[in-house]
Amino acid sequence: MQSRLAAIVSSSYDAIIGTTLDGIITCWNAGAERIFGYDSAAAIGNPISMMAPADLAFEGPAILEKIRQDQRVDHHETVRVRKDGRTIDVALTVSPIKDSAGNIIGVSQIAQDISERKCVEVAMLANRRALEVANQALAEKNEQLSGLYQTAQRFVDDVSHEFRTPLSVIKGYSEIMRRGLAGPLSQEQTDFTQLIIERTRDLAQMVDDLLDTSKLRAGSLRVDRKPCDVATIFKAVRPSLEGRLAGSKIQWQERIEAGLPLVFADAEKASRVIVNLAVNAIKFSPEGSQVVLWARVGRLGEVEIGVTDEGMGIAPENLASIFERFRQVGNAPTTKGFGLGLNIAKELVSLNLGRISVSSEEKKGSTFSFTLPVDETWAIVGGLFGHLEERRTPAGRLALLLVTPHEASVEELRRHLACSAHPGDLILTSADGQSLVLLGYSTKPDCWHKRLVEMGSKQQQYHPSQKPWAFVAELVETWAYPEECEAAGAAMLEHISGVRVNA
Amino acid sequence: MREKILVIDDDHDLARLTAIWVKSAGYEAVTAHDGETGLNAAKLHRPNLILLDIMMPNLDGFGVSRRLKDDPELACIPIIFLSAKVEETARREALTAGARYFLSKPYEGNELIAAIESILA
Numbered sequence: 182m183q184s185r186l187a188a189i190v191s192s193s194y195d196a197i198i199g200t201t202l203d204g205i206i207t208c209w210n211a212g213a214e215r216i217f218g219y220d221s222a223a224a225i226g227n228p229i230s231m232m233a234p235a236d237l238a239f240e241g242p243a244i245l246e247k248i249r250q251d252q253r254v255d256h257h258e259t260v261r262v263r264k265d266g267r268t269i270d271v272a273l274t275v276s277p278i279k280d281s282a283g284n285i286i287g288v289s290q291i292a293q294d295i296s297e298r299k300c301v302e303v304a305m306l307a308n309r310r311a312l313e314v315a316n317q318a319l320a321e322k323n324e325q326l327s328g329l330y331q332t333a334q335r336f337v338d339d340v341s342h343e344f345r346t347p348l349s350v351i352k353g354y355s356e357i358m359r360r361g362l363a364g365p366l367s368q369e370q371t372d373f374t375q376l377i378i379e380r381t382r383d384l385a386q387m388v389d390d391l392l393d394t395s396k397l398r399a400g401s402l403r404v405d406r407k408p409c410d411v412a413t414i415f416k417a418v419r420p421s422l423e424g425r426l427a428g429s430k431i432q433w434q435e436r437i438e439a440g441l442p443l444v445f446a447d448a449e450k451a452s453r454v455i456v457n458l459a460v461n462a463i464k465f466s467p468e469g470s471q472v473v474l475w476a477r478v479g480r481l482g483e484v485e486i487g488v489t490d491e492g493m494g495i496a497p498e499n500l501a502s503i504f505e506r507f508r509q510v511g512n513a514p515t516t517k518g519f520g521l522g523l524n525i526a527k528e529l530v531s532l533n534l535g536r537i538s539v540s541s542e543e544k545k546g547s548t549f550s551f552t553l554p555v556d557e558t559w560a561i562v563g564g565l566f567g568h569l570e571e572r573r574t575p576a577g578r579l580a581l582l583l584v585t586p587h588e589a590s591v592e593e594l595r596r597h598l599a600c601s602a603h604p605g606d607l608i609l610t611s612a613d614g615q616s617l618v619l620l621g622y623s624t625k626p627d628c629w630h631k632r633l634v635e636m637g638s639k640q641q642q643y644h645p646s647q648k649p650w651a652f653v654a655e656l657v658e659t660w661a662y663p664e665e666c667e668a669a670g671a672a673m674l675e676h677i678s679g680v681r682v683n684a
Numbered sequence: 685m686r687e688k689i690l691v692i693d694d695d696h697d698l699a700r701l702t703a704i705w706v707k708s709a710g711y712e713a714v715t716a717h718d719g720e721t722g723l724n725a726a727k728l729h730r731p732n733l734i735l736l737d738i739m740m741p742n743l744d745g746f747g748v749s750r751r752l753k754d755d756p757e758l759a760c761i762p763i764i765f766l767s768a769k770v771e772e773t774a775r776r777e778a779l780t781a782g783a784r785y786f787l788s789k790p791y792e793g794n795e796l797i798a799a800i801e802s803i804l805a
Contacts, residue, residue, distance in 0.1 A: 342739075342768050342769065343768075345768035345788075345789045345790060346695055346698060346768055346789060348789070348790045349698055349701070349768075349789040349790035349791070350695075350697045350698055350701060352790045353698070353701040353702075353705070353790065353793065354697075354701060356792075356793050357701070357704055357705075357708075357793070360708075360793075362704060362708050381790070385790050403773070420792065420794065420795040420798060421792070421795075423792065423794055423795075424792045424794065596776070
């Protein structure tokens, strides 16, 4: 037994040292030789304090005092000096050695070399500090950039607002002159006034485009999707197009397929897309040619709305990039702009959960068309999925909330949510008409509670005089997306159908 | 008797322009250049319709609209907002404040007349 213990001690990788109660070394194993550099002949008989650095000389007597009181010292991390003068980090475990009668007769010290671990720890600490500094710098930069971005956006908003009044004055008085309301004009004067009107209209459009782009980029454009019919949307665009058509010699036609189902869309956004496409078609069409605004049921059951012209068409190499920002359609010499219109149209169509496309043949004409989901759960939710997939949104969570109003009608709450929810959120009315179903996507895992609070506070921001909306929101389900896209889609449809049918 | 339309806009050129459109469609036009004067003009002239700007110093268009709605004798006068504000929130707030119509500046003359006629027809 004794010889086995001696073998363990001598072969231990750690230093195992025996001393008297006065700290004189009596036993010194190979591990101690390796760690401290003294061989046993040089160590035995010498005080153990020879390995303590001067500034830690007080440690040895304190440890020995504890041992005399029959106490142990467990894993005490400290520093010792090797024979070659190099300091090393060690972890000490010190305990009393007793005789068979239980009297303390000596001290056993086990020292573990922890220099490497300490080195790694110091490096990690330094790395962490460096990371903290870099992180702080990034956060400051980020804050600075977001401040600049907000300033730029506010500037665009302010400029757009400020431009509207002078534009109204120029355009309005020119129109009054052209109509002869301020006295008769010669033919040449009428033509010149018409030019002023048209260019002012272009400028007003550019101001609108800038404002829209700024809002789309900031994600602050609100969407209010609800069931609506295409004929009403067509009717709404007429006043905006009448002025353009009056100044051109275009044959304008509208065709709506019979029995077209209701669409689920923000009618105002759909109207703006149509105006946008129609204005382009009118601009790029020769005198006497035809421009048709049409609507029909598409291949997948969705509603398709399009504008077909007999203009100059678009070269195939330009088609692919036509919906990019700052692109110009064709090369008409008299038509200038920022090239934002089609990009805005694309973004607005996307907010309406649809797709935009173009087909064109040079010298024959172009057709720009977009889809809108019909007012059916499968189509609307399918549209949302298509939209998320197309945007390749980063991994996040799709959530389904049941929001029930308190002291307000469902329609009032729907309008409120529409103006405070994120543009990507989908708001449906439950089958019993008592609640709303909100489907939203977020990359932040715990955002749903925050988002509801945000919805409440935004209403305060817009209508400070009213009391905040009271509503009860229940998080029904969340799914990870897009990894579990297909399963989530099926589960969600089932769930919404459940909410719609059973609620 | 011709129907009377009150135009309230702090921009004198625009108020005059709007009045010209109103007269060209066969209506009588009265103009005011701030909210308080506009309210007094409404009490004095009892117009059939008010064309109201939103962004005006002191009392803005929303304030004018609320004060009109609070006065039982003026509450029934229909309002069309004319504004350089194009945000949906402004549009919604205008409709909540009791407006019948909302036109963004710069509007088309035809658009304005069509809106007036749809209310006064």
